[in-house]
Amino acid sequence: MLVLGIETSCDETAVAVVQDGVTIRSNVIGSQIEQHRPYGGVVPEIAARAHLELLVPVLDRALAGAGVGYPDLDGVAVTVGPGLVGALLVGVAAAKSLALACDVPLIGVNHLEGHVCATQLASGSLPVPMAALIVSGGHTSLVLLRADGRLQTLGATIDDAAGEAFDKVARVLGLPYPGGPEIDRLAREGDPAAIAFPRALLHDGSWDFSLSGLKSAVVRELRRRQAAGVATWAPDVAASFQEALVEVQVAKTVDAARATGVDTVTVVGGVAANSRLRAAMAAACEAAGLRLLLPPAALCTDNGAMIAAAGHNRLVAGERTALDVAADPNLGLAPLPLPPLERSRT
Amino acid sequence: MLVLALETSTAQSGVALANDAGVLAAATLGAQRGRAHAEFLAPAIAFCLARAGAGIPDLTAVAVGLGPGLYTGMRVGIATAATLAAARGLPAVGIASLDLLAFPVRHARRMVCATVDARRGELFWAFYRPSPGGVQQVTEHRVGPVGKLAGELSALGEDVLCVGDGAVAHRAALESAGADVGAGATDHPTAQALAELALPRLRRGEGGPPGSLRPVYLRRPDARINPPAPILVTVPPGGGEGNR
Structure with missing residues (x-):
């Protein structure tokens, strides 16, 4: 067919x-x-x-x-x-x-x-049941593909999508659009622990996300440093921002998989091409005994x-x-x- | 020759199926049901084909209204026509909505100003002069506020018939400028007029590939360039185009 x-x-x-x-x-x-x-x-x-x-x-x-x-x-x-x-x-x-x-x-x-x-194209069949993190410029959702084939939304962003946050922070750093690949590249030269950005809703018990506050925190911190005359190394900003975002996405995805009793997890959407998200999700899934399916970026x-x-x-x-x-x-x-x-x- | 004509560039949507002898079947969705182009169009095509006892394989050409008008409606019509032409390998003809408004009043024996409501207090318009068998466009397609059109009408100093939903929406201003405003059947471009105008062009071999169907927007998209926030950061050499 x-x-x-x-x-x-x-x-x-x-x-x-x-x-x-x-x-x-x-x-x-x-x-x-x-x-x-x-x-x-x-x-x-x-x-x-x-x-x-x-x-x-x-x-x-x-x-x-x-x-x-x-x-x-x-x-x-x-x-x-x-x-x-x-x-x-x-x-x-x-x-x-x-x-x-x-x-x-x-x-x-x-x-x-x-x-x-x-995942069906990447694996040859659609694995059920499975928890899926869908992260892109327009969407940030955690969904459950149930054993009966039904898709159920577990959580979603209550404001900006993850890709939007990447674009906005990239703009602040003077990087071109789209911001995802640019931040990803810059972050490799930076220290993810350099600046402690907020991890929104990390422990709120829901599977929802909030990303507009993180973007504002980046802008606020940069303005504060500028006013104080403190030099800011852009790769540290990129790495710290990316780490804050990724940490919440990974923690909620693994938590949702555990809570719903599935043993397979996937990450899809444009932001799934982010190298830090892929690495962190792989490590967390391995530690939790979950199978991670990562379709190729294309x-x-x-x-x-x-x-x-x-x-x-x-x-x-x-x-x-x-x-x-x-x-x-x-x-x-x-x-x-x-x-x-x-x-x-x- | 069996041509399928699609006109969805204003609040009214229309489909007509015509051969050399005339229109075989037509379907119209009134302007009061406006902006339902996307839901209406494909079922209306199926309806017209069925009523005419024809099928998709019988079609020999596709015609579509190119606007100016409602951008979404224009795109629905052109995407439908272009895809159909591509899939069936058919020649395609696109005709401006303003031409379609002027053509049915070709017997008016005076200058015709075809208008389409462009919202935001503006109109799309062009002037036409009756000529044997049709109308001759005498000005380019324009977009602007009603005052600009009223000025053109006054300057012309000629008896002008204004047609189209733009003129209806701004009737008072145009009548003050000395023009007559037609009403009723002349408010919207029709698929029947499109088919009538497209058939001779197709017979002359003027049909083109689907890629030749280009919408007439007359306006640039609304978009603002967001300047980057001026925050100083240090970027590594060669690491993007950041502000250093």
Whole structure:
């Protein structure tokens, strides 16, 4: 079964062709980073315009890369939310048109469910049950993929997403957008214990996150030092900020895995490419006897293959999305059917 | 020739299916149900095909309204048209919404000013002169406050018929400038007018690849450059572009 996946919820115009929910035949991402860089973040109207411009070239390249034609497709999957509404609508309109043109079923996918399904592409099957930390520029959520295949939100950020915090701190340090890779690189030369930044909600007993206070603490500390005439070594700021953020993310993820009784953990989303988060999560999971699945960075960031994989699972379970579906910028999680691969083993 | 025409660049959405003999089927979602373009469009295409007893494989071309108008609506129409054209290998034609407003009043025997409400107290507009079989665009597409258009109308010193939801929203100002404002059927660009205008172009072989369908925004995106906070830090040599 060949499913084409379309993802346009934020600033990546992504289309992929995935076979049987696990084999990536092509995975094309049209990046808009250069267009948003001058603004230090994603500008919704610029994103929507760029999606429309990139749509057909990315579609063409995804099909050519997979070595298939439009008539070979068996289904079209598309992110219907959550995300930027103007951006989502370009992908949703394209997916509906493609479903009509090729006379194949349409399946709408939740972006977060797509992220979790990156593990299916990396591991060959969707491991259940599992705790997943989804960290990106738009999301910071801890979700449980239950044994019955349902996705359940355990906690989420109550203010900024982790990627947002990276971008904001990078801006303060005079680093270019996107800030994640820049902070990651700079932090390697710094001392993570140099400045004690707050660990918000670390011991509050919830699995929620708060990141706006951390960003403000960085700005406050830098201003205080500037006023006091104290020189500040930027790598120390980057390393200390990153350590504060990572420590909370790791502690809550491991705690959630223990509390829900799962033995497998994954980290997905753009921030999952952060080297300190990967290392700290690996060490904590090993100490706690948990299996950690870390999909390659290319599958962690927004891509069409994860949407195709999630769509495949739902199509195989007999689900279809009507052609009048709307994009939903605030879409919540709905039950995720178990993929047949895993089901046949249990 | 069987052309599918999609026009979703204002609060009204429309789909029409037409051949050389005329429109076979059409569906319209009124402006009162505005901004539901995305939900309406694909089912409306299926409806028109079914009513005309045709299928997707029977289509020979796609036409779409390019705006100016509601950006989201424009993008839904163009993404739908471009994807369909790409998937079926069909030629595509894009026509501006203002042309579609002027064309149905080509028998007015006077200058026509086509307008689309641009929100924020502004309009999109262009002037057209009736010509044999259609209209001739005589000014470029513009965006601006109603006062600017009123000034152009006064300066013209000619009998002008204004059509479109922009003129309806600013009726008083345009009438004070001496123009007539049409009403009712001329408020929104229609898919039927699009099909009528697209067919001769397609017959002349003027259809292009899907990538040739480019929206007419007339405005730059709203975006502010956030200056970095001026905090002095020391960065290692070659370590990014930080303020040293």
